[in-house]
Every structure is written in C-alpha cells, then in structure tokens.
Amino acid sequence: MSEKAVNGLCSQGKVLTLDTMNPNVRRVEYAVRGPLVQRALQLEKELKEGAKKPFTEVIKANIGDAQAMGQKPITFFRQVLALCSYPDLMENDNFPEDTKIRARRVLQACGGQSIGAYSASQGIECIRQDVARYIEKRDGGVPSNPDNIYLSTGASDAIVTILKLLVGGEGRTRTGVMISIPQYPLYSAALADLGAVQINYYLDEDNCWSLDVKELRRAVNEARQHCIPRCLCIINPGNPTGQVQSRQCIEDVIRFAKEEHLFLMADEVYQDNVYKDNKFHSFKKVLFEMGPEYSSTVELASFHSTSKCYMGECGFRGGYMEVINLDPEVKAQLTKLVSVRLCSPICGQVLMDLVVNPPQPDEPSHTSFMKERKLVLSNLAEKAKLTEEIFNTVPGITCNPVQGAMYTFPRITLPQKAIDKAKEEKVEPDMFYCMRLLEEEGICLVPGSGFGQKNGTFHFRMTILPPIEKLKAVLQRISDFHVRFTKEFS
Amino acid sequence: MSEKAVNGLCSQGKVLTLDTMNPNVRRVEYAVRGPLVQRALQLEKELKEGAKKPFTEVIKANIGDAQAMGQKPITFFRQVLALCSYPDLMENDNFPEDTKIRARRVLQACGGQSIGAYSASQGIECIRQDVARYIEKRDGGVPSNPDNIYLSTGASDAIVTILKLLVGGEGRTRTGVMISIPQYPLYSAALADLGAVQINYYLDEDNCWSLDVKELRRAVNEARQHCIPRCLCIINPGNPTGQVQSRQCIEDVIRFAKEEHLFLMADEVYQDNVYKDNKFHSFKKVLFEMGPEYSSTVELASFHSTSKCYMGECGFRGGYMEVINLDPEVKAQLTKLVSVRLCSPICGQVLMDLVVNPPQPDEPSHTSFMKERKLVLSNLAEKAKLTEEIFNTVPGITCNPVQGAMYTFPRITLPQKAIDKAKEEKVEPDMFYCMRLLEEEGICLVPGSGFGQKNGTFHFRMTILPPIEKLKAVLQRISDFHVRFTKEFS
Known part of the structure; x- marks a missing residue:
C-alpha cells in the first residue's frame, strides 16, 4: 500500500x-464486458427512449450468448428442469415419460428430494457418475472415475479454482501460467487477480491459428528467467480464434508438458462445436493413448460447460471439470476449497446431467431432441462458412476458417491515420474501430486487443450466433463499414 | 516456494x-463441511449397505439446509421457476395468474426472453429494482438505489468479492479484517485464501452473545500493531450464535466503524429468522437514522440470500448485496470484477426477485404464500424455544436463547480426562466429542472449534431445522449422550 x-x-x-x-x-481486465458493452447498453436505452440512430437495434455479437441471439433451448432439458422445480407437474400428461424419469432420479439424489437443498460440494454423486460415463463413451472407453469429477458454476469457476491451487511464490519464484495469445480474457483476468505471471505463447495466424510446440518452448524458456512456469492452458476448439487442434498437435503439447513439467489445463467447452471435416480430440483421450508413461504422470484438468455447444444454456451456470493424476493430498485440498462455496447451483448441475446423458434412441424424447440438436449445430456450421466467405471478400479483412467454437477473429488492416487518431484519443486502434462501428451500425464486437494479438496487428472477435439472415446483414454492414472507415482515414 | x-x-x-x-x-479451513461430514456420509453409505449401527439414519444437523431436513419449498416460488424454465406451461390452467405475470415479467427482461441467456453482470435490472424497493419498504422508506444492488451466487460469493476488493499490503501494512468469534467460517476461510489478517473480536457469551464496543476497540488497537484494520464484519442475526443485535448496539458499532475508519460488512441473511420479542434492524436503516454525518460517509455492504429465512432455497445459489457510500471508481472496479464471472445463475436471480417481491394481498397466490411462510417461521420459533429449554435441563450444557437465525451454540463442559484423551488423539476436545456423538448416535454437529471460541471453552453448533418431533428426539439423544460421555470420562 x-x-x-x-x-x-x-x-x-x-x-x-x-x-x-x-x-x-485493479490490474484485472475483461474486454468481453468492457466499455463497448457499456456503450451498447446505453445505446439500447436511448433507442428505447425514442432517440434517432442510424440503426433500429443494437446487435450484441460480443459474447457467446446463443439464446440471447434467438437460439431456442432444447425442449427436453427445459421440461426436466420444470419438473425438478415444481414436482407436482409429474401428474401432467403433457410431459414425456423420460423427462419424468430423469427428474425423479435427480430429485431422489437431492437432500429432502428437493433441488432447493445443498448438494455435496463436489456435486451430486449420480450426476458425477453420468459425467464419467459420458467421458468414457466420448473417449472410446478410456476409463473415467466419478471421484475425479467436480461439478462447477460454469467452466470459469472451475478454471479459476485450479489456477488458485497452482499460484504461489514471490519475485522470481512466482508461478507462471502459459496462455495462448489470442486468449479468452478469463485467463488473463484470473492470473492478474491471483498475482500469477502470465506467459504468452502466440498462435500462428498464418496457419489457421495453429499451435506450434517451438513457440511453446520459446515462451517457456524466456519465462524461466523471471518466474517458475507450472501450468499450460489450452483452449480447444479455440476461443476467440476458432481453430480445432489436430490429434498430432495435442500429442506434441502433452509431450511438451511432460518434458517441461507443466500442469495441463484443457478448456474444452466447445467440444461439440466442430464444423466441416474437423474432429474434436479430447486431451484426456490422447493422453491415455500415449501409454502409461504419459497417462500415469501428466497432471491434467479438463473443463466443460452447459453454456456452449448446441445447448447455449449460459444462464444456468453449469459445468464440470475432470482432474487426472492429481496428487491425492492436493485433491483433498481442492475438495476443501470448493466446499467453502458450499455447492454449485443445482439447476446447473441438473442441466449438466442432461447434457451428458441425453435421451436415448428408445426414449420418447429422442426424436425431437436429436432434431433440435442437429438444427442448432448445422445452422452453426453454415454460419461459420458464411462468415469466412463474406469477410474474405472485403479488402483489408482476412479471416481464417471457423473450424470450431462460435467466433471469428478476422484480421483488419487499419489506415495509419486511424491508428494515429486512436493514439490521440488514447485508445487501442481496434477499440477505436469497434467503437465507431457500434456508433454507426449498432453492432457490438470486441476489439482484438482485449484478447491479445501480435504487436502491430489488429483484429476483432465476432460471434457467429445471430440467425442466418441477420448474420448475413451484419456481415454486410461490417464489410461496408470497413470500406467506409478505410476510405475516411486514407 | x-x-x-x-x-x-x-x-x-x-x-x-x-x-x-x-x-x-492450504491454510483455509471450513469446519461446516469438514471431517465430521465426510464420516457422516460414509456412515450413511454403510447403513445403506446394511451395516448394523446403534442408529438407523444419520441426522445432519451440521448445516443450515432447511429443505434437506424436510422443509417444503414455497409453492409460488417453484411455480414461477417452472414457468420460466419451460414457458409452454403458460398455457396450463393450473398455474395461478400471478405466477404467470411474474414469469412473463422476468422473461421479458432476459436476453432472447430466456433464462438460458447471460444477464448483465450486476444482475437483471428489473430484479435489482425490486430488491431496492424491498429494502426501502423494509427500512421504513430509507431510499435504495438499484445501481447499488449486485445480484450474487448466494451471499458467500458477494462477501468474498467485497473482501477481495479490500485486501492488499504486505507485512505490517496487510489489510486486517475484524470478524466475530465465534464466526461463520466462510470469513476465516476467505481471509486465509486472500492472505488478509484475521482480527478476532469476541462475543460475550454471558450476555447472550452480545457485542460490546469495548471489545471491538481492544481488538482493533491490538491489531494496529501488526496490520492495517480496514473492515469490520458483523453477522446479524448471529451465525452460529443466534443472537439478534439491539438497535443501540448497531448504532454503537456504526459509530465505532466511523471513528476507526473501517468498512462495514453486514451479513444479514437471517433477517426474517427472528423469534419471540426480538426485532431485526438493518445496518442500512440505522445508518441512515443516524443522520448525514454517518449516512453519507460510512461505507457499508450488506448481504442477503435465498438460502435461509422461510425460503431455505440453498440449492439455487441466489443472493444480493447493497453497497452504500462506495467510492464511484471502486464501484466501477467492483462491476468489472464481477463481470469476469459473467453473471450469477439466473434461476437464483429469479428466486431472489420472488423473495423481495412476494404475492400481494390482491393476488391469487397470496393466501397460500402467507400460510406456507407463516408455518415455516412459527415452526422455527417453536424449535428455537424447545432447543434452549431441553439443553438447559442437562448438567454440563448451557445454552443461550436462540433469538434468531437457525442454530444453537451451547457451551459444553468436558471432563479433563476427555480433554486429555483428545489431546492424545491430536484432535480438538469438542471435535473428539462430536465424533463420538456421530459414531454412537448418528447425529452430525459441528464442533465449536470450527467457529472459534474462548480458550478453554467448548461448544458445538446444531441447526434447529429437523421437524419438531425429530428435533425433540435429537435433543434428547444428545442430552443422554452428554451424560453418558461425562460419566465415562470422569
């Protein structure tokens, strides 16, 4: 002080x-909800109060909030939640039998058979069992132990918890944590908050934002001069960059983590958001396929959530993590730590259960569930393609394919005069650009500087979540704006 | 390292x-979910598997989890939640009109009209408005600004957030935070986690656990030798001690906070749990009644939750805090900090809304709501009385009246031989006592050492939540155990 x-x-x-x-x-920054979003909310208010603007609504393409963009929730999920909230509905004939069976099973596992009771701090046991079975199935039979599953308040909560275990030291012994640049700013925010050292490794924009182990090695070697690197965070599929890692790349990363004695954190919340010919490989699966030399030594925490994929149930704050090879004494400390917050929200736990244990082919809700799920995912695939195609027609915008997740992170060329003007106004050039876009078109994006980018390059993150027709219009308006902006400042 | x-x-x-x-x-401790609870869960498993024990069920009187103890949720709350989860139910004639009006109002305030969307990080605006109106009404017209309301993931979340803003410094400039002893161990756990200095002030057991400003002054003066005291935490009604502070005492505390330049944190989650002739006074109200010298200067954060009172909706993780006289720049930092976790669970926000805006006399759900609410609260009042009466008949147990909240914290006299035996086994004497009680009677309490107590005194915390007939039996079994235990070790 x-x-x-x-x-x-x-x-x-x-x-x-x-x-x-x-x-x-004070050092914490979180661009996804920064000053642009504040201004967007204000513009919405002004529109409501009758102010005249060059647009009639504000489109918030800044945040991966699918249902806010009109995506419909999965009926089966919401029926089970309604039954759990108000079990008198069990008498209602309009609810399919399988929704009632799920609801009854969860309620029986709750204290007093009510979702109003606290659960065990690690989460409801039968749900953790379902999660373990889901992981086993996803990973082609690699065993998963329910004792290693922790249900959480969204993925963010679990990520911060693991980081909290890892931090410590002072000066040159401070814990260093490797994160990708560009990154999802939860990571930088949590590291600032916890007083850890952020170690940046750069994704290769020229190769579809792929991850090169040479770059990891450069970053860790430099970092060892001033901190103790102890953790490597990977987001796959990538946020904000939308790349999907190849199996080979994951293997290389795991080998690197073992060599460099790093704890691995795999943020896999977009595991169902994979488009075209790309395939999601979980770190857990690859780790186990590499044999006992790796599978019995490398410490790994992987994270999932109810907020993304085809569900988009952000408001429920559901999630889980699986911890692998955690020291048993540390695991006891982890359990103690999560117990201080008592438990994660039960509705989120229930939703997580339904995600990992969806209707089966012989169950009445199966057909409609599959139809709804497929519709969301095929729409997303189409929107991913559309976004790449339209942006790449614009001079000064270059855009990697959206292989996965729900964002595009195109690179924008900004005229020197615009850069100078931004400096004059003491904002980042891409913030200046995005603020102008917001004022002129009512479209809210997040500047690349909020995620990190190579010096001298500029980007923005945009979600691909608006409905297709609206997305087309948004892409067109951004493209037109870009041309206009470039002209104005050249 | x-x-x-x-x-x-x-x-x-x-x-x-x-x-x-x-x-x-590592330094974090959290007794409410400690080794006793682990053992209780294990005993439950053993019973399920057919093991023979001197009891047929484990009674978990360790945690304030009303619905786990059989308390029924309020019908109105759950109906609205079901409607919000699955809005197709709006067509259902069995839901009273007022439940639909509430559900529609909340849904209209949600992104995409869905509780699956994220809310603003501070919480849904119309809910914050309802909270402000509730506070105004509760406090006899003292104004409340929705901008000062933050919806949270239970009260614990908000408490930790405010503590996090306050900590800093190193060595003798470290932030000191004053907490009562006995305390609710969230506070000590959070302070350990945040690396702040815990400053203990002792409640006066001989005077119904009242708070004496002289003791606050002693504590703060001693603490100034080795840290910078910056915050005073009060739990009223008290947890684990069940006292309700008088208006005069609150005034004295506020005056003390101003004199000593301390940020006030008022944990008021038991504000409806007040029995007999006691009356709850909020810190906010008293602060404003003390005139502008206080109401415009003393920084205060007060906390409420959906988990306690007559609701007992712990599993939803709903809560709010109101901040008063916060520096506007700090408030911006607070908003930024909560935005990193995106938002608190929407179901919890909705529930908080219903708590602060329950059915009105002209609405169809009013009669049943009032009946259900009254039943819970009158039962709790009866159980509070019963607990005090029965325990005080037992030689070696002395018990203050349970004026509020939902716990008793009786003092127990332990024979020297038992204390020696505990020392031999390297556990606290009251932990030794509670573990024996658990093994012999299947009753799970929390030892006083988990909350803090004067050296050489011993206590346990027990909830008064079991249904009346079961509570009577539990009280009797603890009493018998106490006599038996005392005999065994004398």
Missing part, C-alpha cells in the same frame, strides 16, 4: 479507494 | 503437491 494510502487513514476519506484497493483487482 | 519445491522441478514428481501448492489455500 502506498504512503498516500496509509496516510489516508487519518484524513477520513473513503476506506476503499482506487489507491487503497487490492492492486491485483 | 520452498527450496525443496523448486528442486522438485527436476525430480519429475507431481507439478502440484502439498509442498508446491498455493500456501494460502
């Missing part, structure tokens, strides 16, 4: 000021 | 071990 802050004690100003508050929290 | 840990990098053991993990996390 600064001298000024300590003296502040006598002057009877506020106890808590920018100067006296936790400096780690 | 220790020398050994750094060297560990070469030996290729685990990355994450007790020795290398975050030392702050």
Whole structure:
C-alpha cells in the first residue's frame, strides 16, 4: 500500500479507494464486458427512449450468448428442469415419460428430494457418475472415475479454482501460467487477480491459428528467467480464434508438458462445436493413448460447460471439470476449497446431467431432441462458412476458417491515420474501430486487443450466433463499414 | 516456494503437491463441511449397505439446509421457476395468474426472453429494482438505489468479492479484517485464501452473545500493531450464535466503524429468522437514522440470500448485496470484477426477485404464500424455544436463547480426562466429542472449534431445522449422550 494510502487513514476519506484497493483487482481486465458493452447498453436505452440512430437495434455479437441471439433451448432439458422445480407437474400428461424419469432420479439424489437443498460440494454423486460415463463413451472407453469429477458454476469457476491451487511464490519464484495469445480474457483476468505471471505463447495466424510446440518452448524458456512456469492452458476448439487442434498437435503439447513439467489445463467447452471435416480430440483421450508413461504422470484438468455447444444454456451456470493424476493430498485440498462455496447451483448441475446423458434412441424424447440438436449445430456450421466467405471478400479483412467454437477473429488492416487518431484519443486502434462501428451500425464486437494479438496487428472477435439472415446483414454492414472507415482515414 | 519445491522441478514428481501448492489455500479451513461430514456420509453409505449401527439414519444437523431436513419449498416460488424454465406451461390452467405475470415479467427482461441467456453482470435490472424497493419498504422508506444492488451466487460469493476488493499490503501494512468469534467460517476461510489478517473480536457469551464496543476497540488497537484494520464484519442475526443485535448496539458499532475508519460488512441473511420479542434492524436503516454525518460517509455492504429465512432455497445459489457510500471508481472496479464471472445463475436471480417481491394481498397466490411462510417461521420459533429449554435441563450444557437465525451454540463442559484423551488423539476436545456423538448416535454437529471460541471453552453448533418431533428426539439423544460421555470420562 502506498504512503498516500496509509496516510489516508487519518484524513477520513473513503476506506476503499482506487489507491487503497487490492492492486491485483485493479490490474484485472475483461474486454468481453468492457466499455463497448457499456456503450451498447446505453445505446439500447436511448433507442428505447425514442432517440434517432442510424440503426433500429443494437446487435450484441460480443459474447457467446446463443439464446440471447434467438437460439431456442432444447425442449427436453427445459421440461426436466420444470419438473425438478415444481414436482407436482409429474401428474401432467403433457410431459414425456423420460423427462419424468430423469427428474425423479435427480430429485431422489437431492437432500429432502428437493433441488432447493445443498448438494455435496463436489456435486451430486449420480450426476458425477453420468459425467464419467459420458467421458468414457466420448473417449472410446478410456476409463473415467466419478471421484475425479467436480461439478462447477460454469467452466470459469472451475478454471479459476485450479489456477488458485497452482499460484504461489514471490519475485522470481512466482508461478507462471502459459496462455495462448489470442486468449479468452478469463485467463488473463484470473492470473492478474491471483498475482500469477502470465506467459504468452502466440498462435500462428498464418496457419489457421495453429499451435506450434517451438513457440511453446520459446515462451517457456524466456519465462524461466523471471518466474517458475507450472501450468499450460489450452483452449480447444479455440476461443476467440476458432481453430480445432489436430490429434498430432495435442500429442506434441502433452509431450511438451511432460518434458517441461507443466500442469495441463484443457478448456474444452466447445467440444461439440466442430464444423466441416474437423474432429474434436479430447486431451484426456490422447493422453491415455500415449501409454502409461504419459497417462500415469501428466497432471491434467479438463473443463466443460452447459453454456456452449448446441445447448447455449449460459444462464444456468453449469459445468464440470475432470482432474487426472492429481496428487491425492492436493485433491483433498481442492475438495476443501470448493466446499467453502458450499455447492454449485443445482439447476446447473441438473442441466449438466442432461447434457451428458441425453435421451436415448428408445426414449420418447429422442426424436425431437436429436432434431433440435442437429438444427442448432448445422445452422452453426453454415454460419461459420458464411462468415469466412463474406469477410474474405472485403479488402483489408482476412479471416481464417471457423473450424470450431462460435467466433471469428478476422484480421483488419487499419489506415495509419486511424491508428494515429486512436493514439490521440488514447485508445487501442481496434477499440477505436469497434467503437465507431457500434456508433454507426449498432453492432457490438470486441476489439482484438482485449484478447491479445501480435504487436502491430489488429483484429476483432465476432460471434457467429445471430440467425442466418441477420448474420448475413451484419456481415454486410461490417464489410461496408470497413470500406467506409478505410476510405475516411486514407 | 520452498527450496525443496523448486528442486522438485527436476525430480519429475507431481507439478502440484502439498509442498508446491498455493500456501494460502492450504491454510483455509471450513469446519461446516469438514471431517465430521465426510464420516457422516460414509456412515450413511454403510447403513445403506446394511451395516448394523446403534442408529438407523444419520441426522445432519451440521448445516443450515432447511429443505434437506424436510422443509417444503414455497409453492409460488417453484411455480414461477417452472414457468420460466419451460414457458409452454403458460398455457396450463393450473398455474395461478400471478405466477404467470411474474414469469412473463422476468422473461421479458432476459436476453432472447430466456433464462438460458447471460444477464448483465450486476444482475437483471428489473430484479435489482425490486430488491431496492424491498429494502426501502423494509427500512421504513430509507431510499435504495438499484445501481447499488449486485445480484450474487448466494451471499458467500458477494462477501468474498467485497473482501477481495479490500485486501492488499504486505507485512505490517496487510489489510486486517475484524470478524466475530465465534464466526461463520466462510470469513476465516476467505481471509486465509486472500492472505488478509484475521482480527478476532469476541462475543460475550454471558450476555447472550452480545457485542460490546469495548471489545471491538481492544481488538482493533491490538491489531494496529501488526496490520492495517480496514473492515469490520458483523453477522446479524448471529451465525452460529443466534443472537439478534439491539438497535443501540448497531448504532454503537456504526459509530465505532466511523471513528476507526473501517468498512462495514453486514451479513444479514437471517433477517426474517427472528423469534419471540426480538426485532431485526438493518445496518442500512440505522445508518441512515443516524443522520448525514454517518449516512453519507460510512461505507457499508450488506448481504442477503435465498438460502435461509422461510425460503431455505440453498440449492439455487441466489443472493444480493447493497453497497452504500462506495467510492464511484471502486464501484466501477467492483462491476468489472464481477463481470469476469459473467453473471450469477439466473434461476437464483429469479428466486431472489420472488423473495423481495412476494404475492400481494390482491393476488391469487397470496393466501397460500402467507400460510406456507407463516408455518415455516412459527415452526422455527417453536424449535428455537424447545432447543434452549431441553439443553438447559442437562448438567454440563448451557445454552443461550436462540433469538434468531437457525442454530444453537451451547457451551459444553468436558471432563479433563476427555480433554486429555483428545489431546492424545491430536484432535480438538469438542471435535473428539462430536465424533463420538456421530459414531454412537448418528447425529452430525459441528464442533465449536470450527467457529472459534474462548480458550478453554467448548461448544458445538446444531441447526434447529429437523421437524419438531425429530428435533425433540435429537435433543434428547444428545442430552443422554452428554451424560453418558461425562460419566465415562470422569
């Protein structure tokens, strides 16, 4: 705390000021909900109050919030949730029998047979069993132990929890955590908050944002000069970059982690969001296929969520993590740590259960479930293709294919005059660009600087979530804006 | 990090071990879900598998989990939640009109009209407005600003968030936070996790666990030798001690906080759990009644939750906090910090809305709502009385009246031989006592040492939540056990 802050004690100003508050929290940045979003909300209010704008609605393509963009929830999921919330509905004939069976099973596992009771801190046991079975099936039979599953409040919660276990040290012994650049800013925010050292490794934009182990090695070697690298975070499929890692690449990463003695964190929340000929490989599966030398040593935590994929159930804050090769004493510490928050929301746990244990072919909800699921995923695949195609027709926008996840992260060429103007206004050039887009077109994106990018390059992240016709219009308006903007500043 | 840990990098053991993990996390303790609960779960499993025990079920009186103890959820709440989960039910004639109106209003405030969308990080705006109106009404018209309301994932989440803003410094400039002893161990756990200094002030057991400002002054003066006290936490009604603070006491505490330049945190999650002639006074109300000298300067955060009171909806993880006199720049930092976790669970937000905006006298659900609410609260009042009466008949157990909340924290006299035996087994004497009680009677309590107590005194915390007839039996069995235990070790 600064001298000024300590003296502040006598002057009877506020106890808590920018100067006296936790400096780690001050350092936290979170672009996905930053000043652009604040302005977008304000514009929405102004429109509602009758203000005239060059647009009639604000389109929030800044955040992966599928249902806010009109995606319909899966009927089966919501029926089971309604039954769990209000079990008198078990008498209602309009609910298919399998929804009732699921609801009854979960309720029987709840204290007092109510989703209003706390669960065990690690999550409801039968749900953890279902998660383990799901993982086994997904990974072609690689065993999964329900004791290694922790249900969480979305994936963010679990990610922060594991990072919290890993941090420590001071000065040159501080824990370093490797994250991709571009990254999802939860990681940088959590590392700032926890006082850990962020170690950047750059994805290769020229090769579809692929990950090169040479770059990992460069990053870790440089970092060893000033911290102790202990963890490597991977997001696959990538956010914001939309790449899907090949099996070979994952194997290389695992080998690297073992060599460099790093704890692996695999953020796999987009595991069902894989388009065209790409295929998702889980880190867990590849790890086990590499044989006991790896599968019995490399420490891995992998994360999933109810918020993405075909579900898009962000508001329920459901998720899980699986921990592999965790030291049993550390695992006890992890269980203790999560117990302080008592448990994750039961509705989110129930939803996670339905995701990992969806209707089976012989169950009444199967047909409609499969139809709804397929519709969402095929729409996303189409939107991924559309986005790449349209953007790549615009001079000054270059866009890698969206192989997975639900974002595009195109590179934009900005005229030097625009860069100078941004500097004058003390904002990042791509923030300047996105703010202009928002004011002129009502489209809210996130500037690339919020995710990190190579110096001198500029990007934005846009979700591909708007309905197809709207997405087409949005892509066209961004393209037109880009041309206009480039002209204005050249 | 220790020398050994750094060297560990070469030996290729685990990355994450007790020795290398975050030392702050290691220091965290959380007795409410500690080894006793682990053993209780194990005993339940053994019973299920047919093992013979001196009891037929394990009674978990360790945690304030009302619905797990058989309390029925409020019908109105659950009907609205079912409608929000599955809006097709709007067509169902069995749902009263007011449940549909509430559900429609919330859904209209959600992105895509779905509770599956993220909300603003601070919470859904119309719900924050309802919370502000509730507070105004509760506090006799003292104004409340929805901008000062943050919806949270239970109260624990919001409490940790505020503590996180407050911590900082190193060595003698570390932030000190005053907490009552006995305390609810979320506080000590969060302070350990955040690396802050815990400053203990003792409640006066001989005066119904009341709070004496002289004791606060002693504690803060001693603490100033080795840290910077910046925050005072109050739990009212008290957990685990069940006292309800008088208006005068709250005024004294506020005056003390102002004099000593402390940020006030008022944990008021039991605000409806007040029995007999006691009355709940909110810190906010008293603060504003003390005039502008106080109401415009003292920084206060107060916390509420859906988990306690007559609702007992723990599993939904709903809550809110109101912040008063927060520096606007710090408030912006707070908003940024909560945005990293995106938002609190929407079902919990909806439930919080229903709690602060229950059915009105002219609405169809009013009669049943009031009946259900009254039943829970009058039962709790009766159980509070019963608990005090029965325990105080037992030689060696003394028990203050349960004025509020849902726990009793009786003092137990332990024979010296039992204390010696516990020392031999390297456990706290009251842990030894509670473990014996669990093994012999299947009743799970939390030892007083988990909450803190004056040296040489012993207690346990028990919830008063079991249904009345079962509670009577539990009280009798604990009493018999106490007599037996005392005899065995004397």
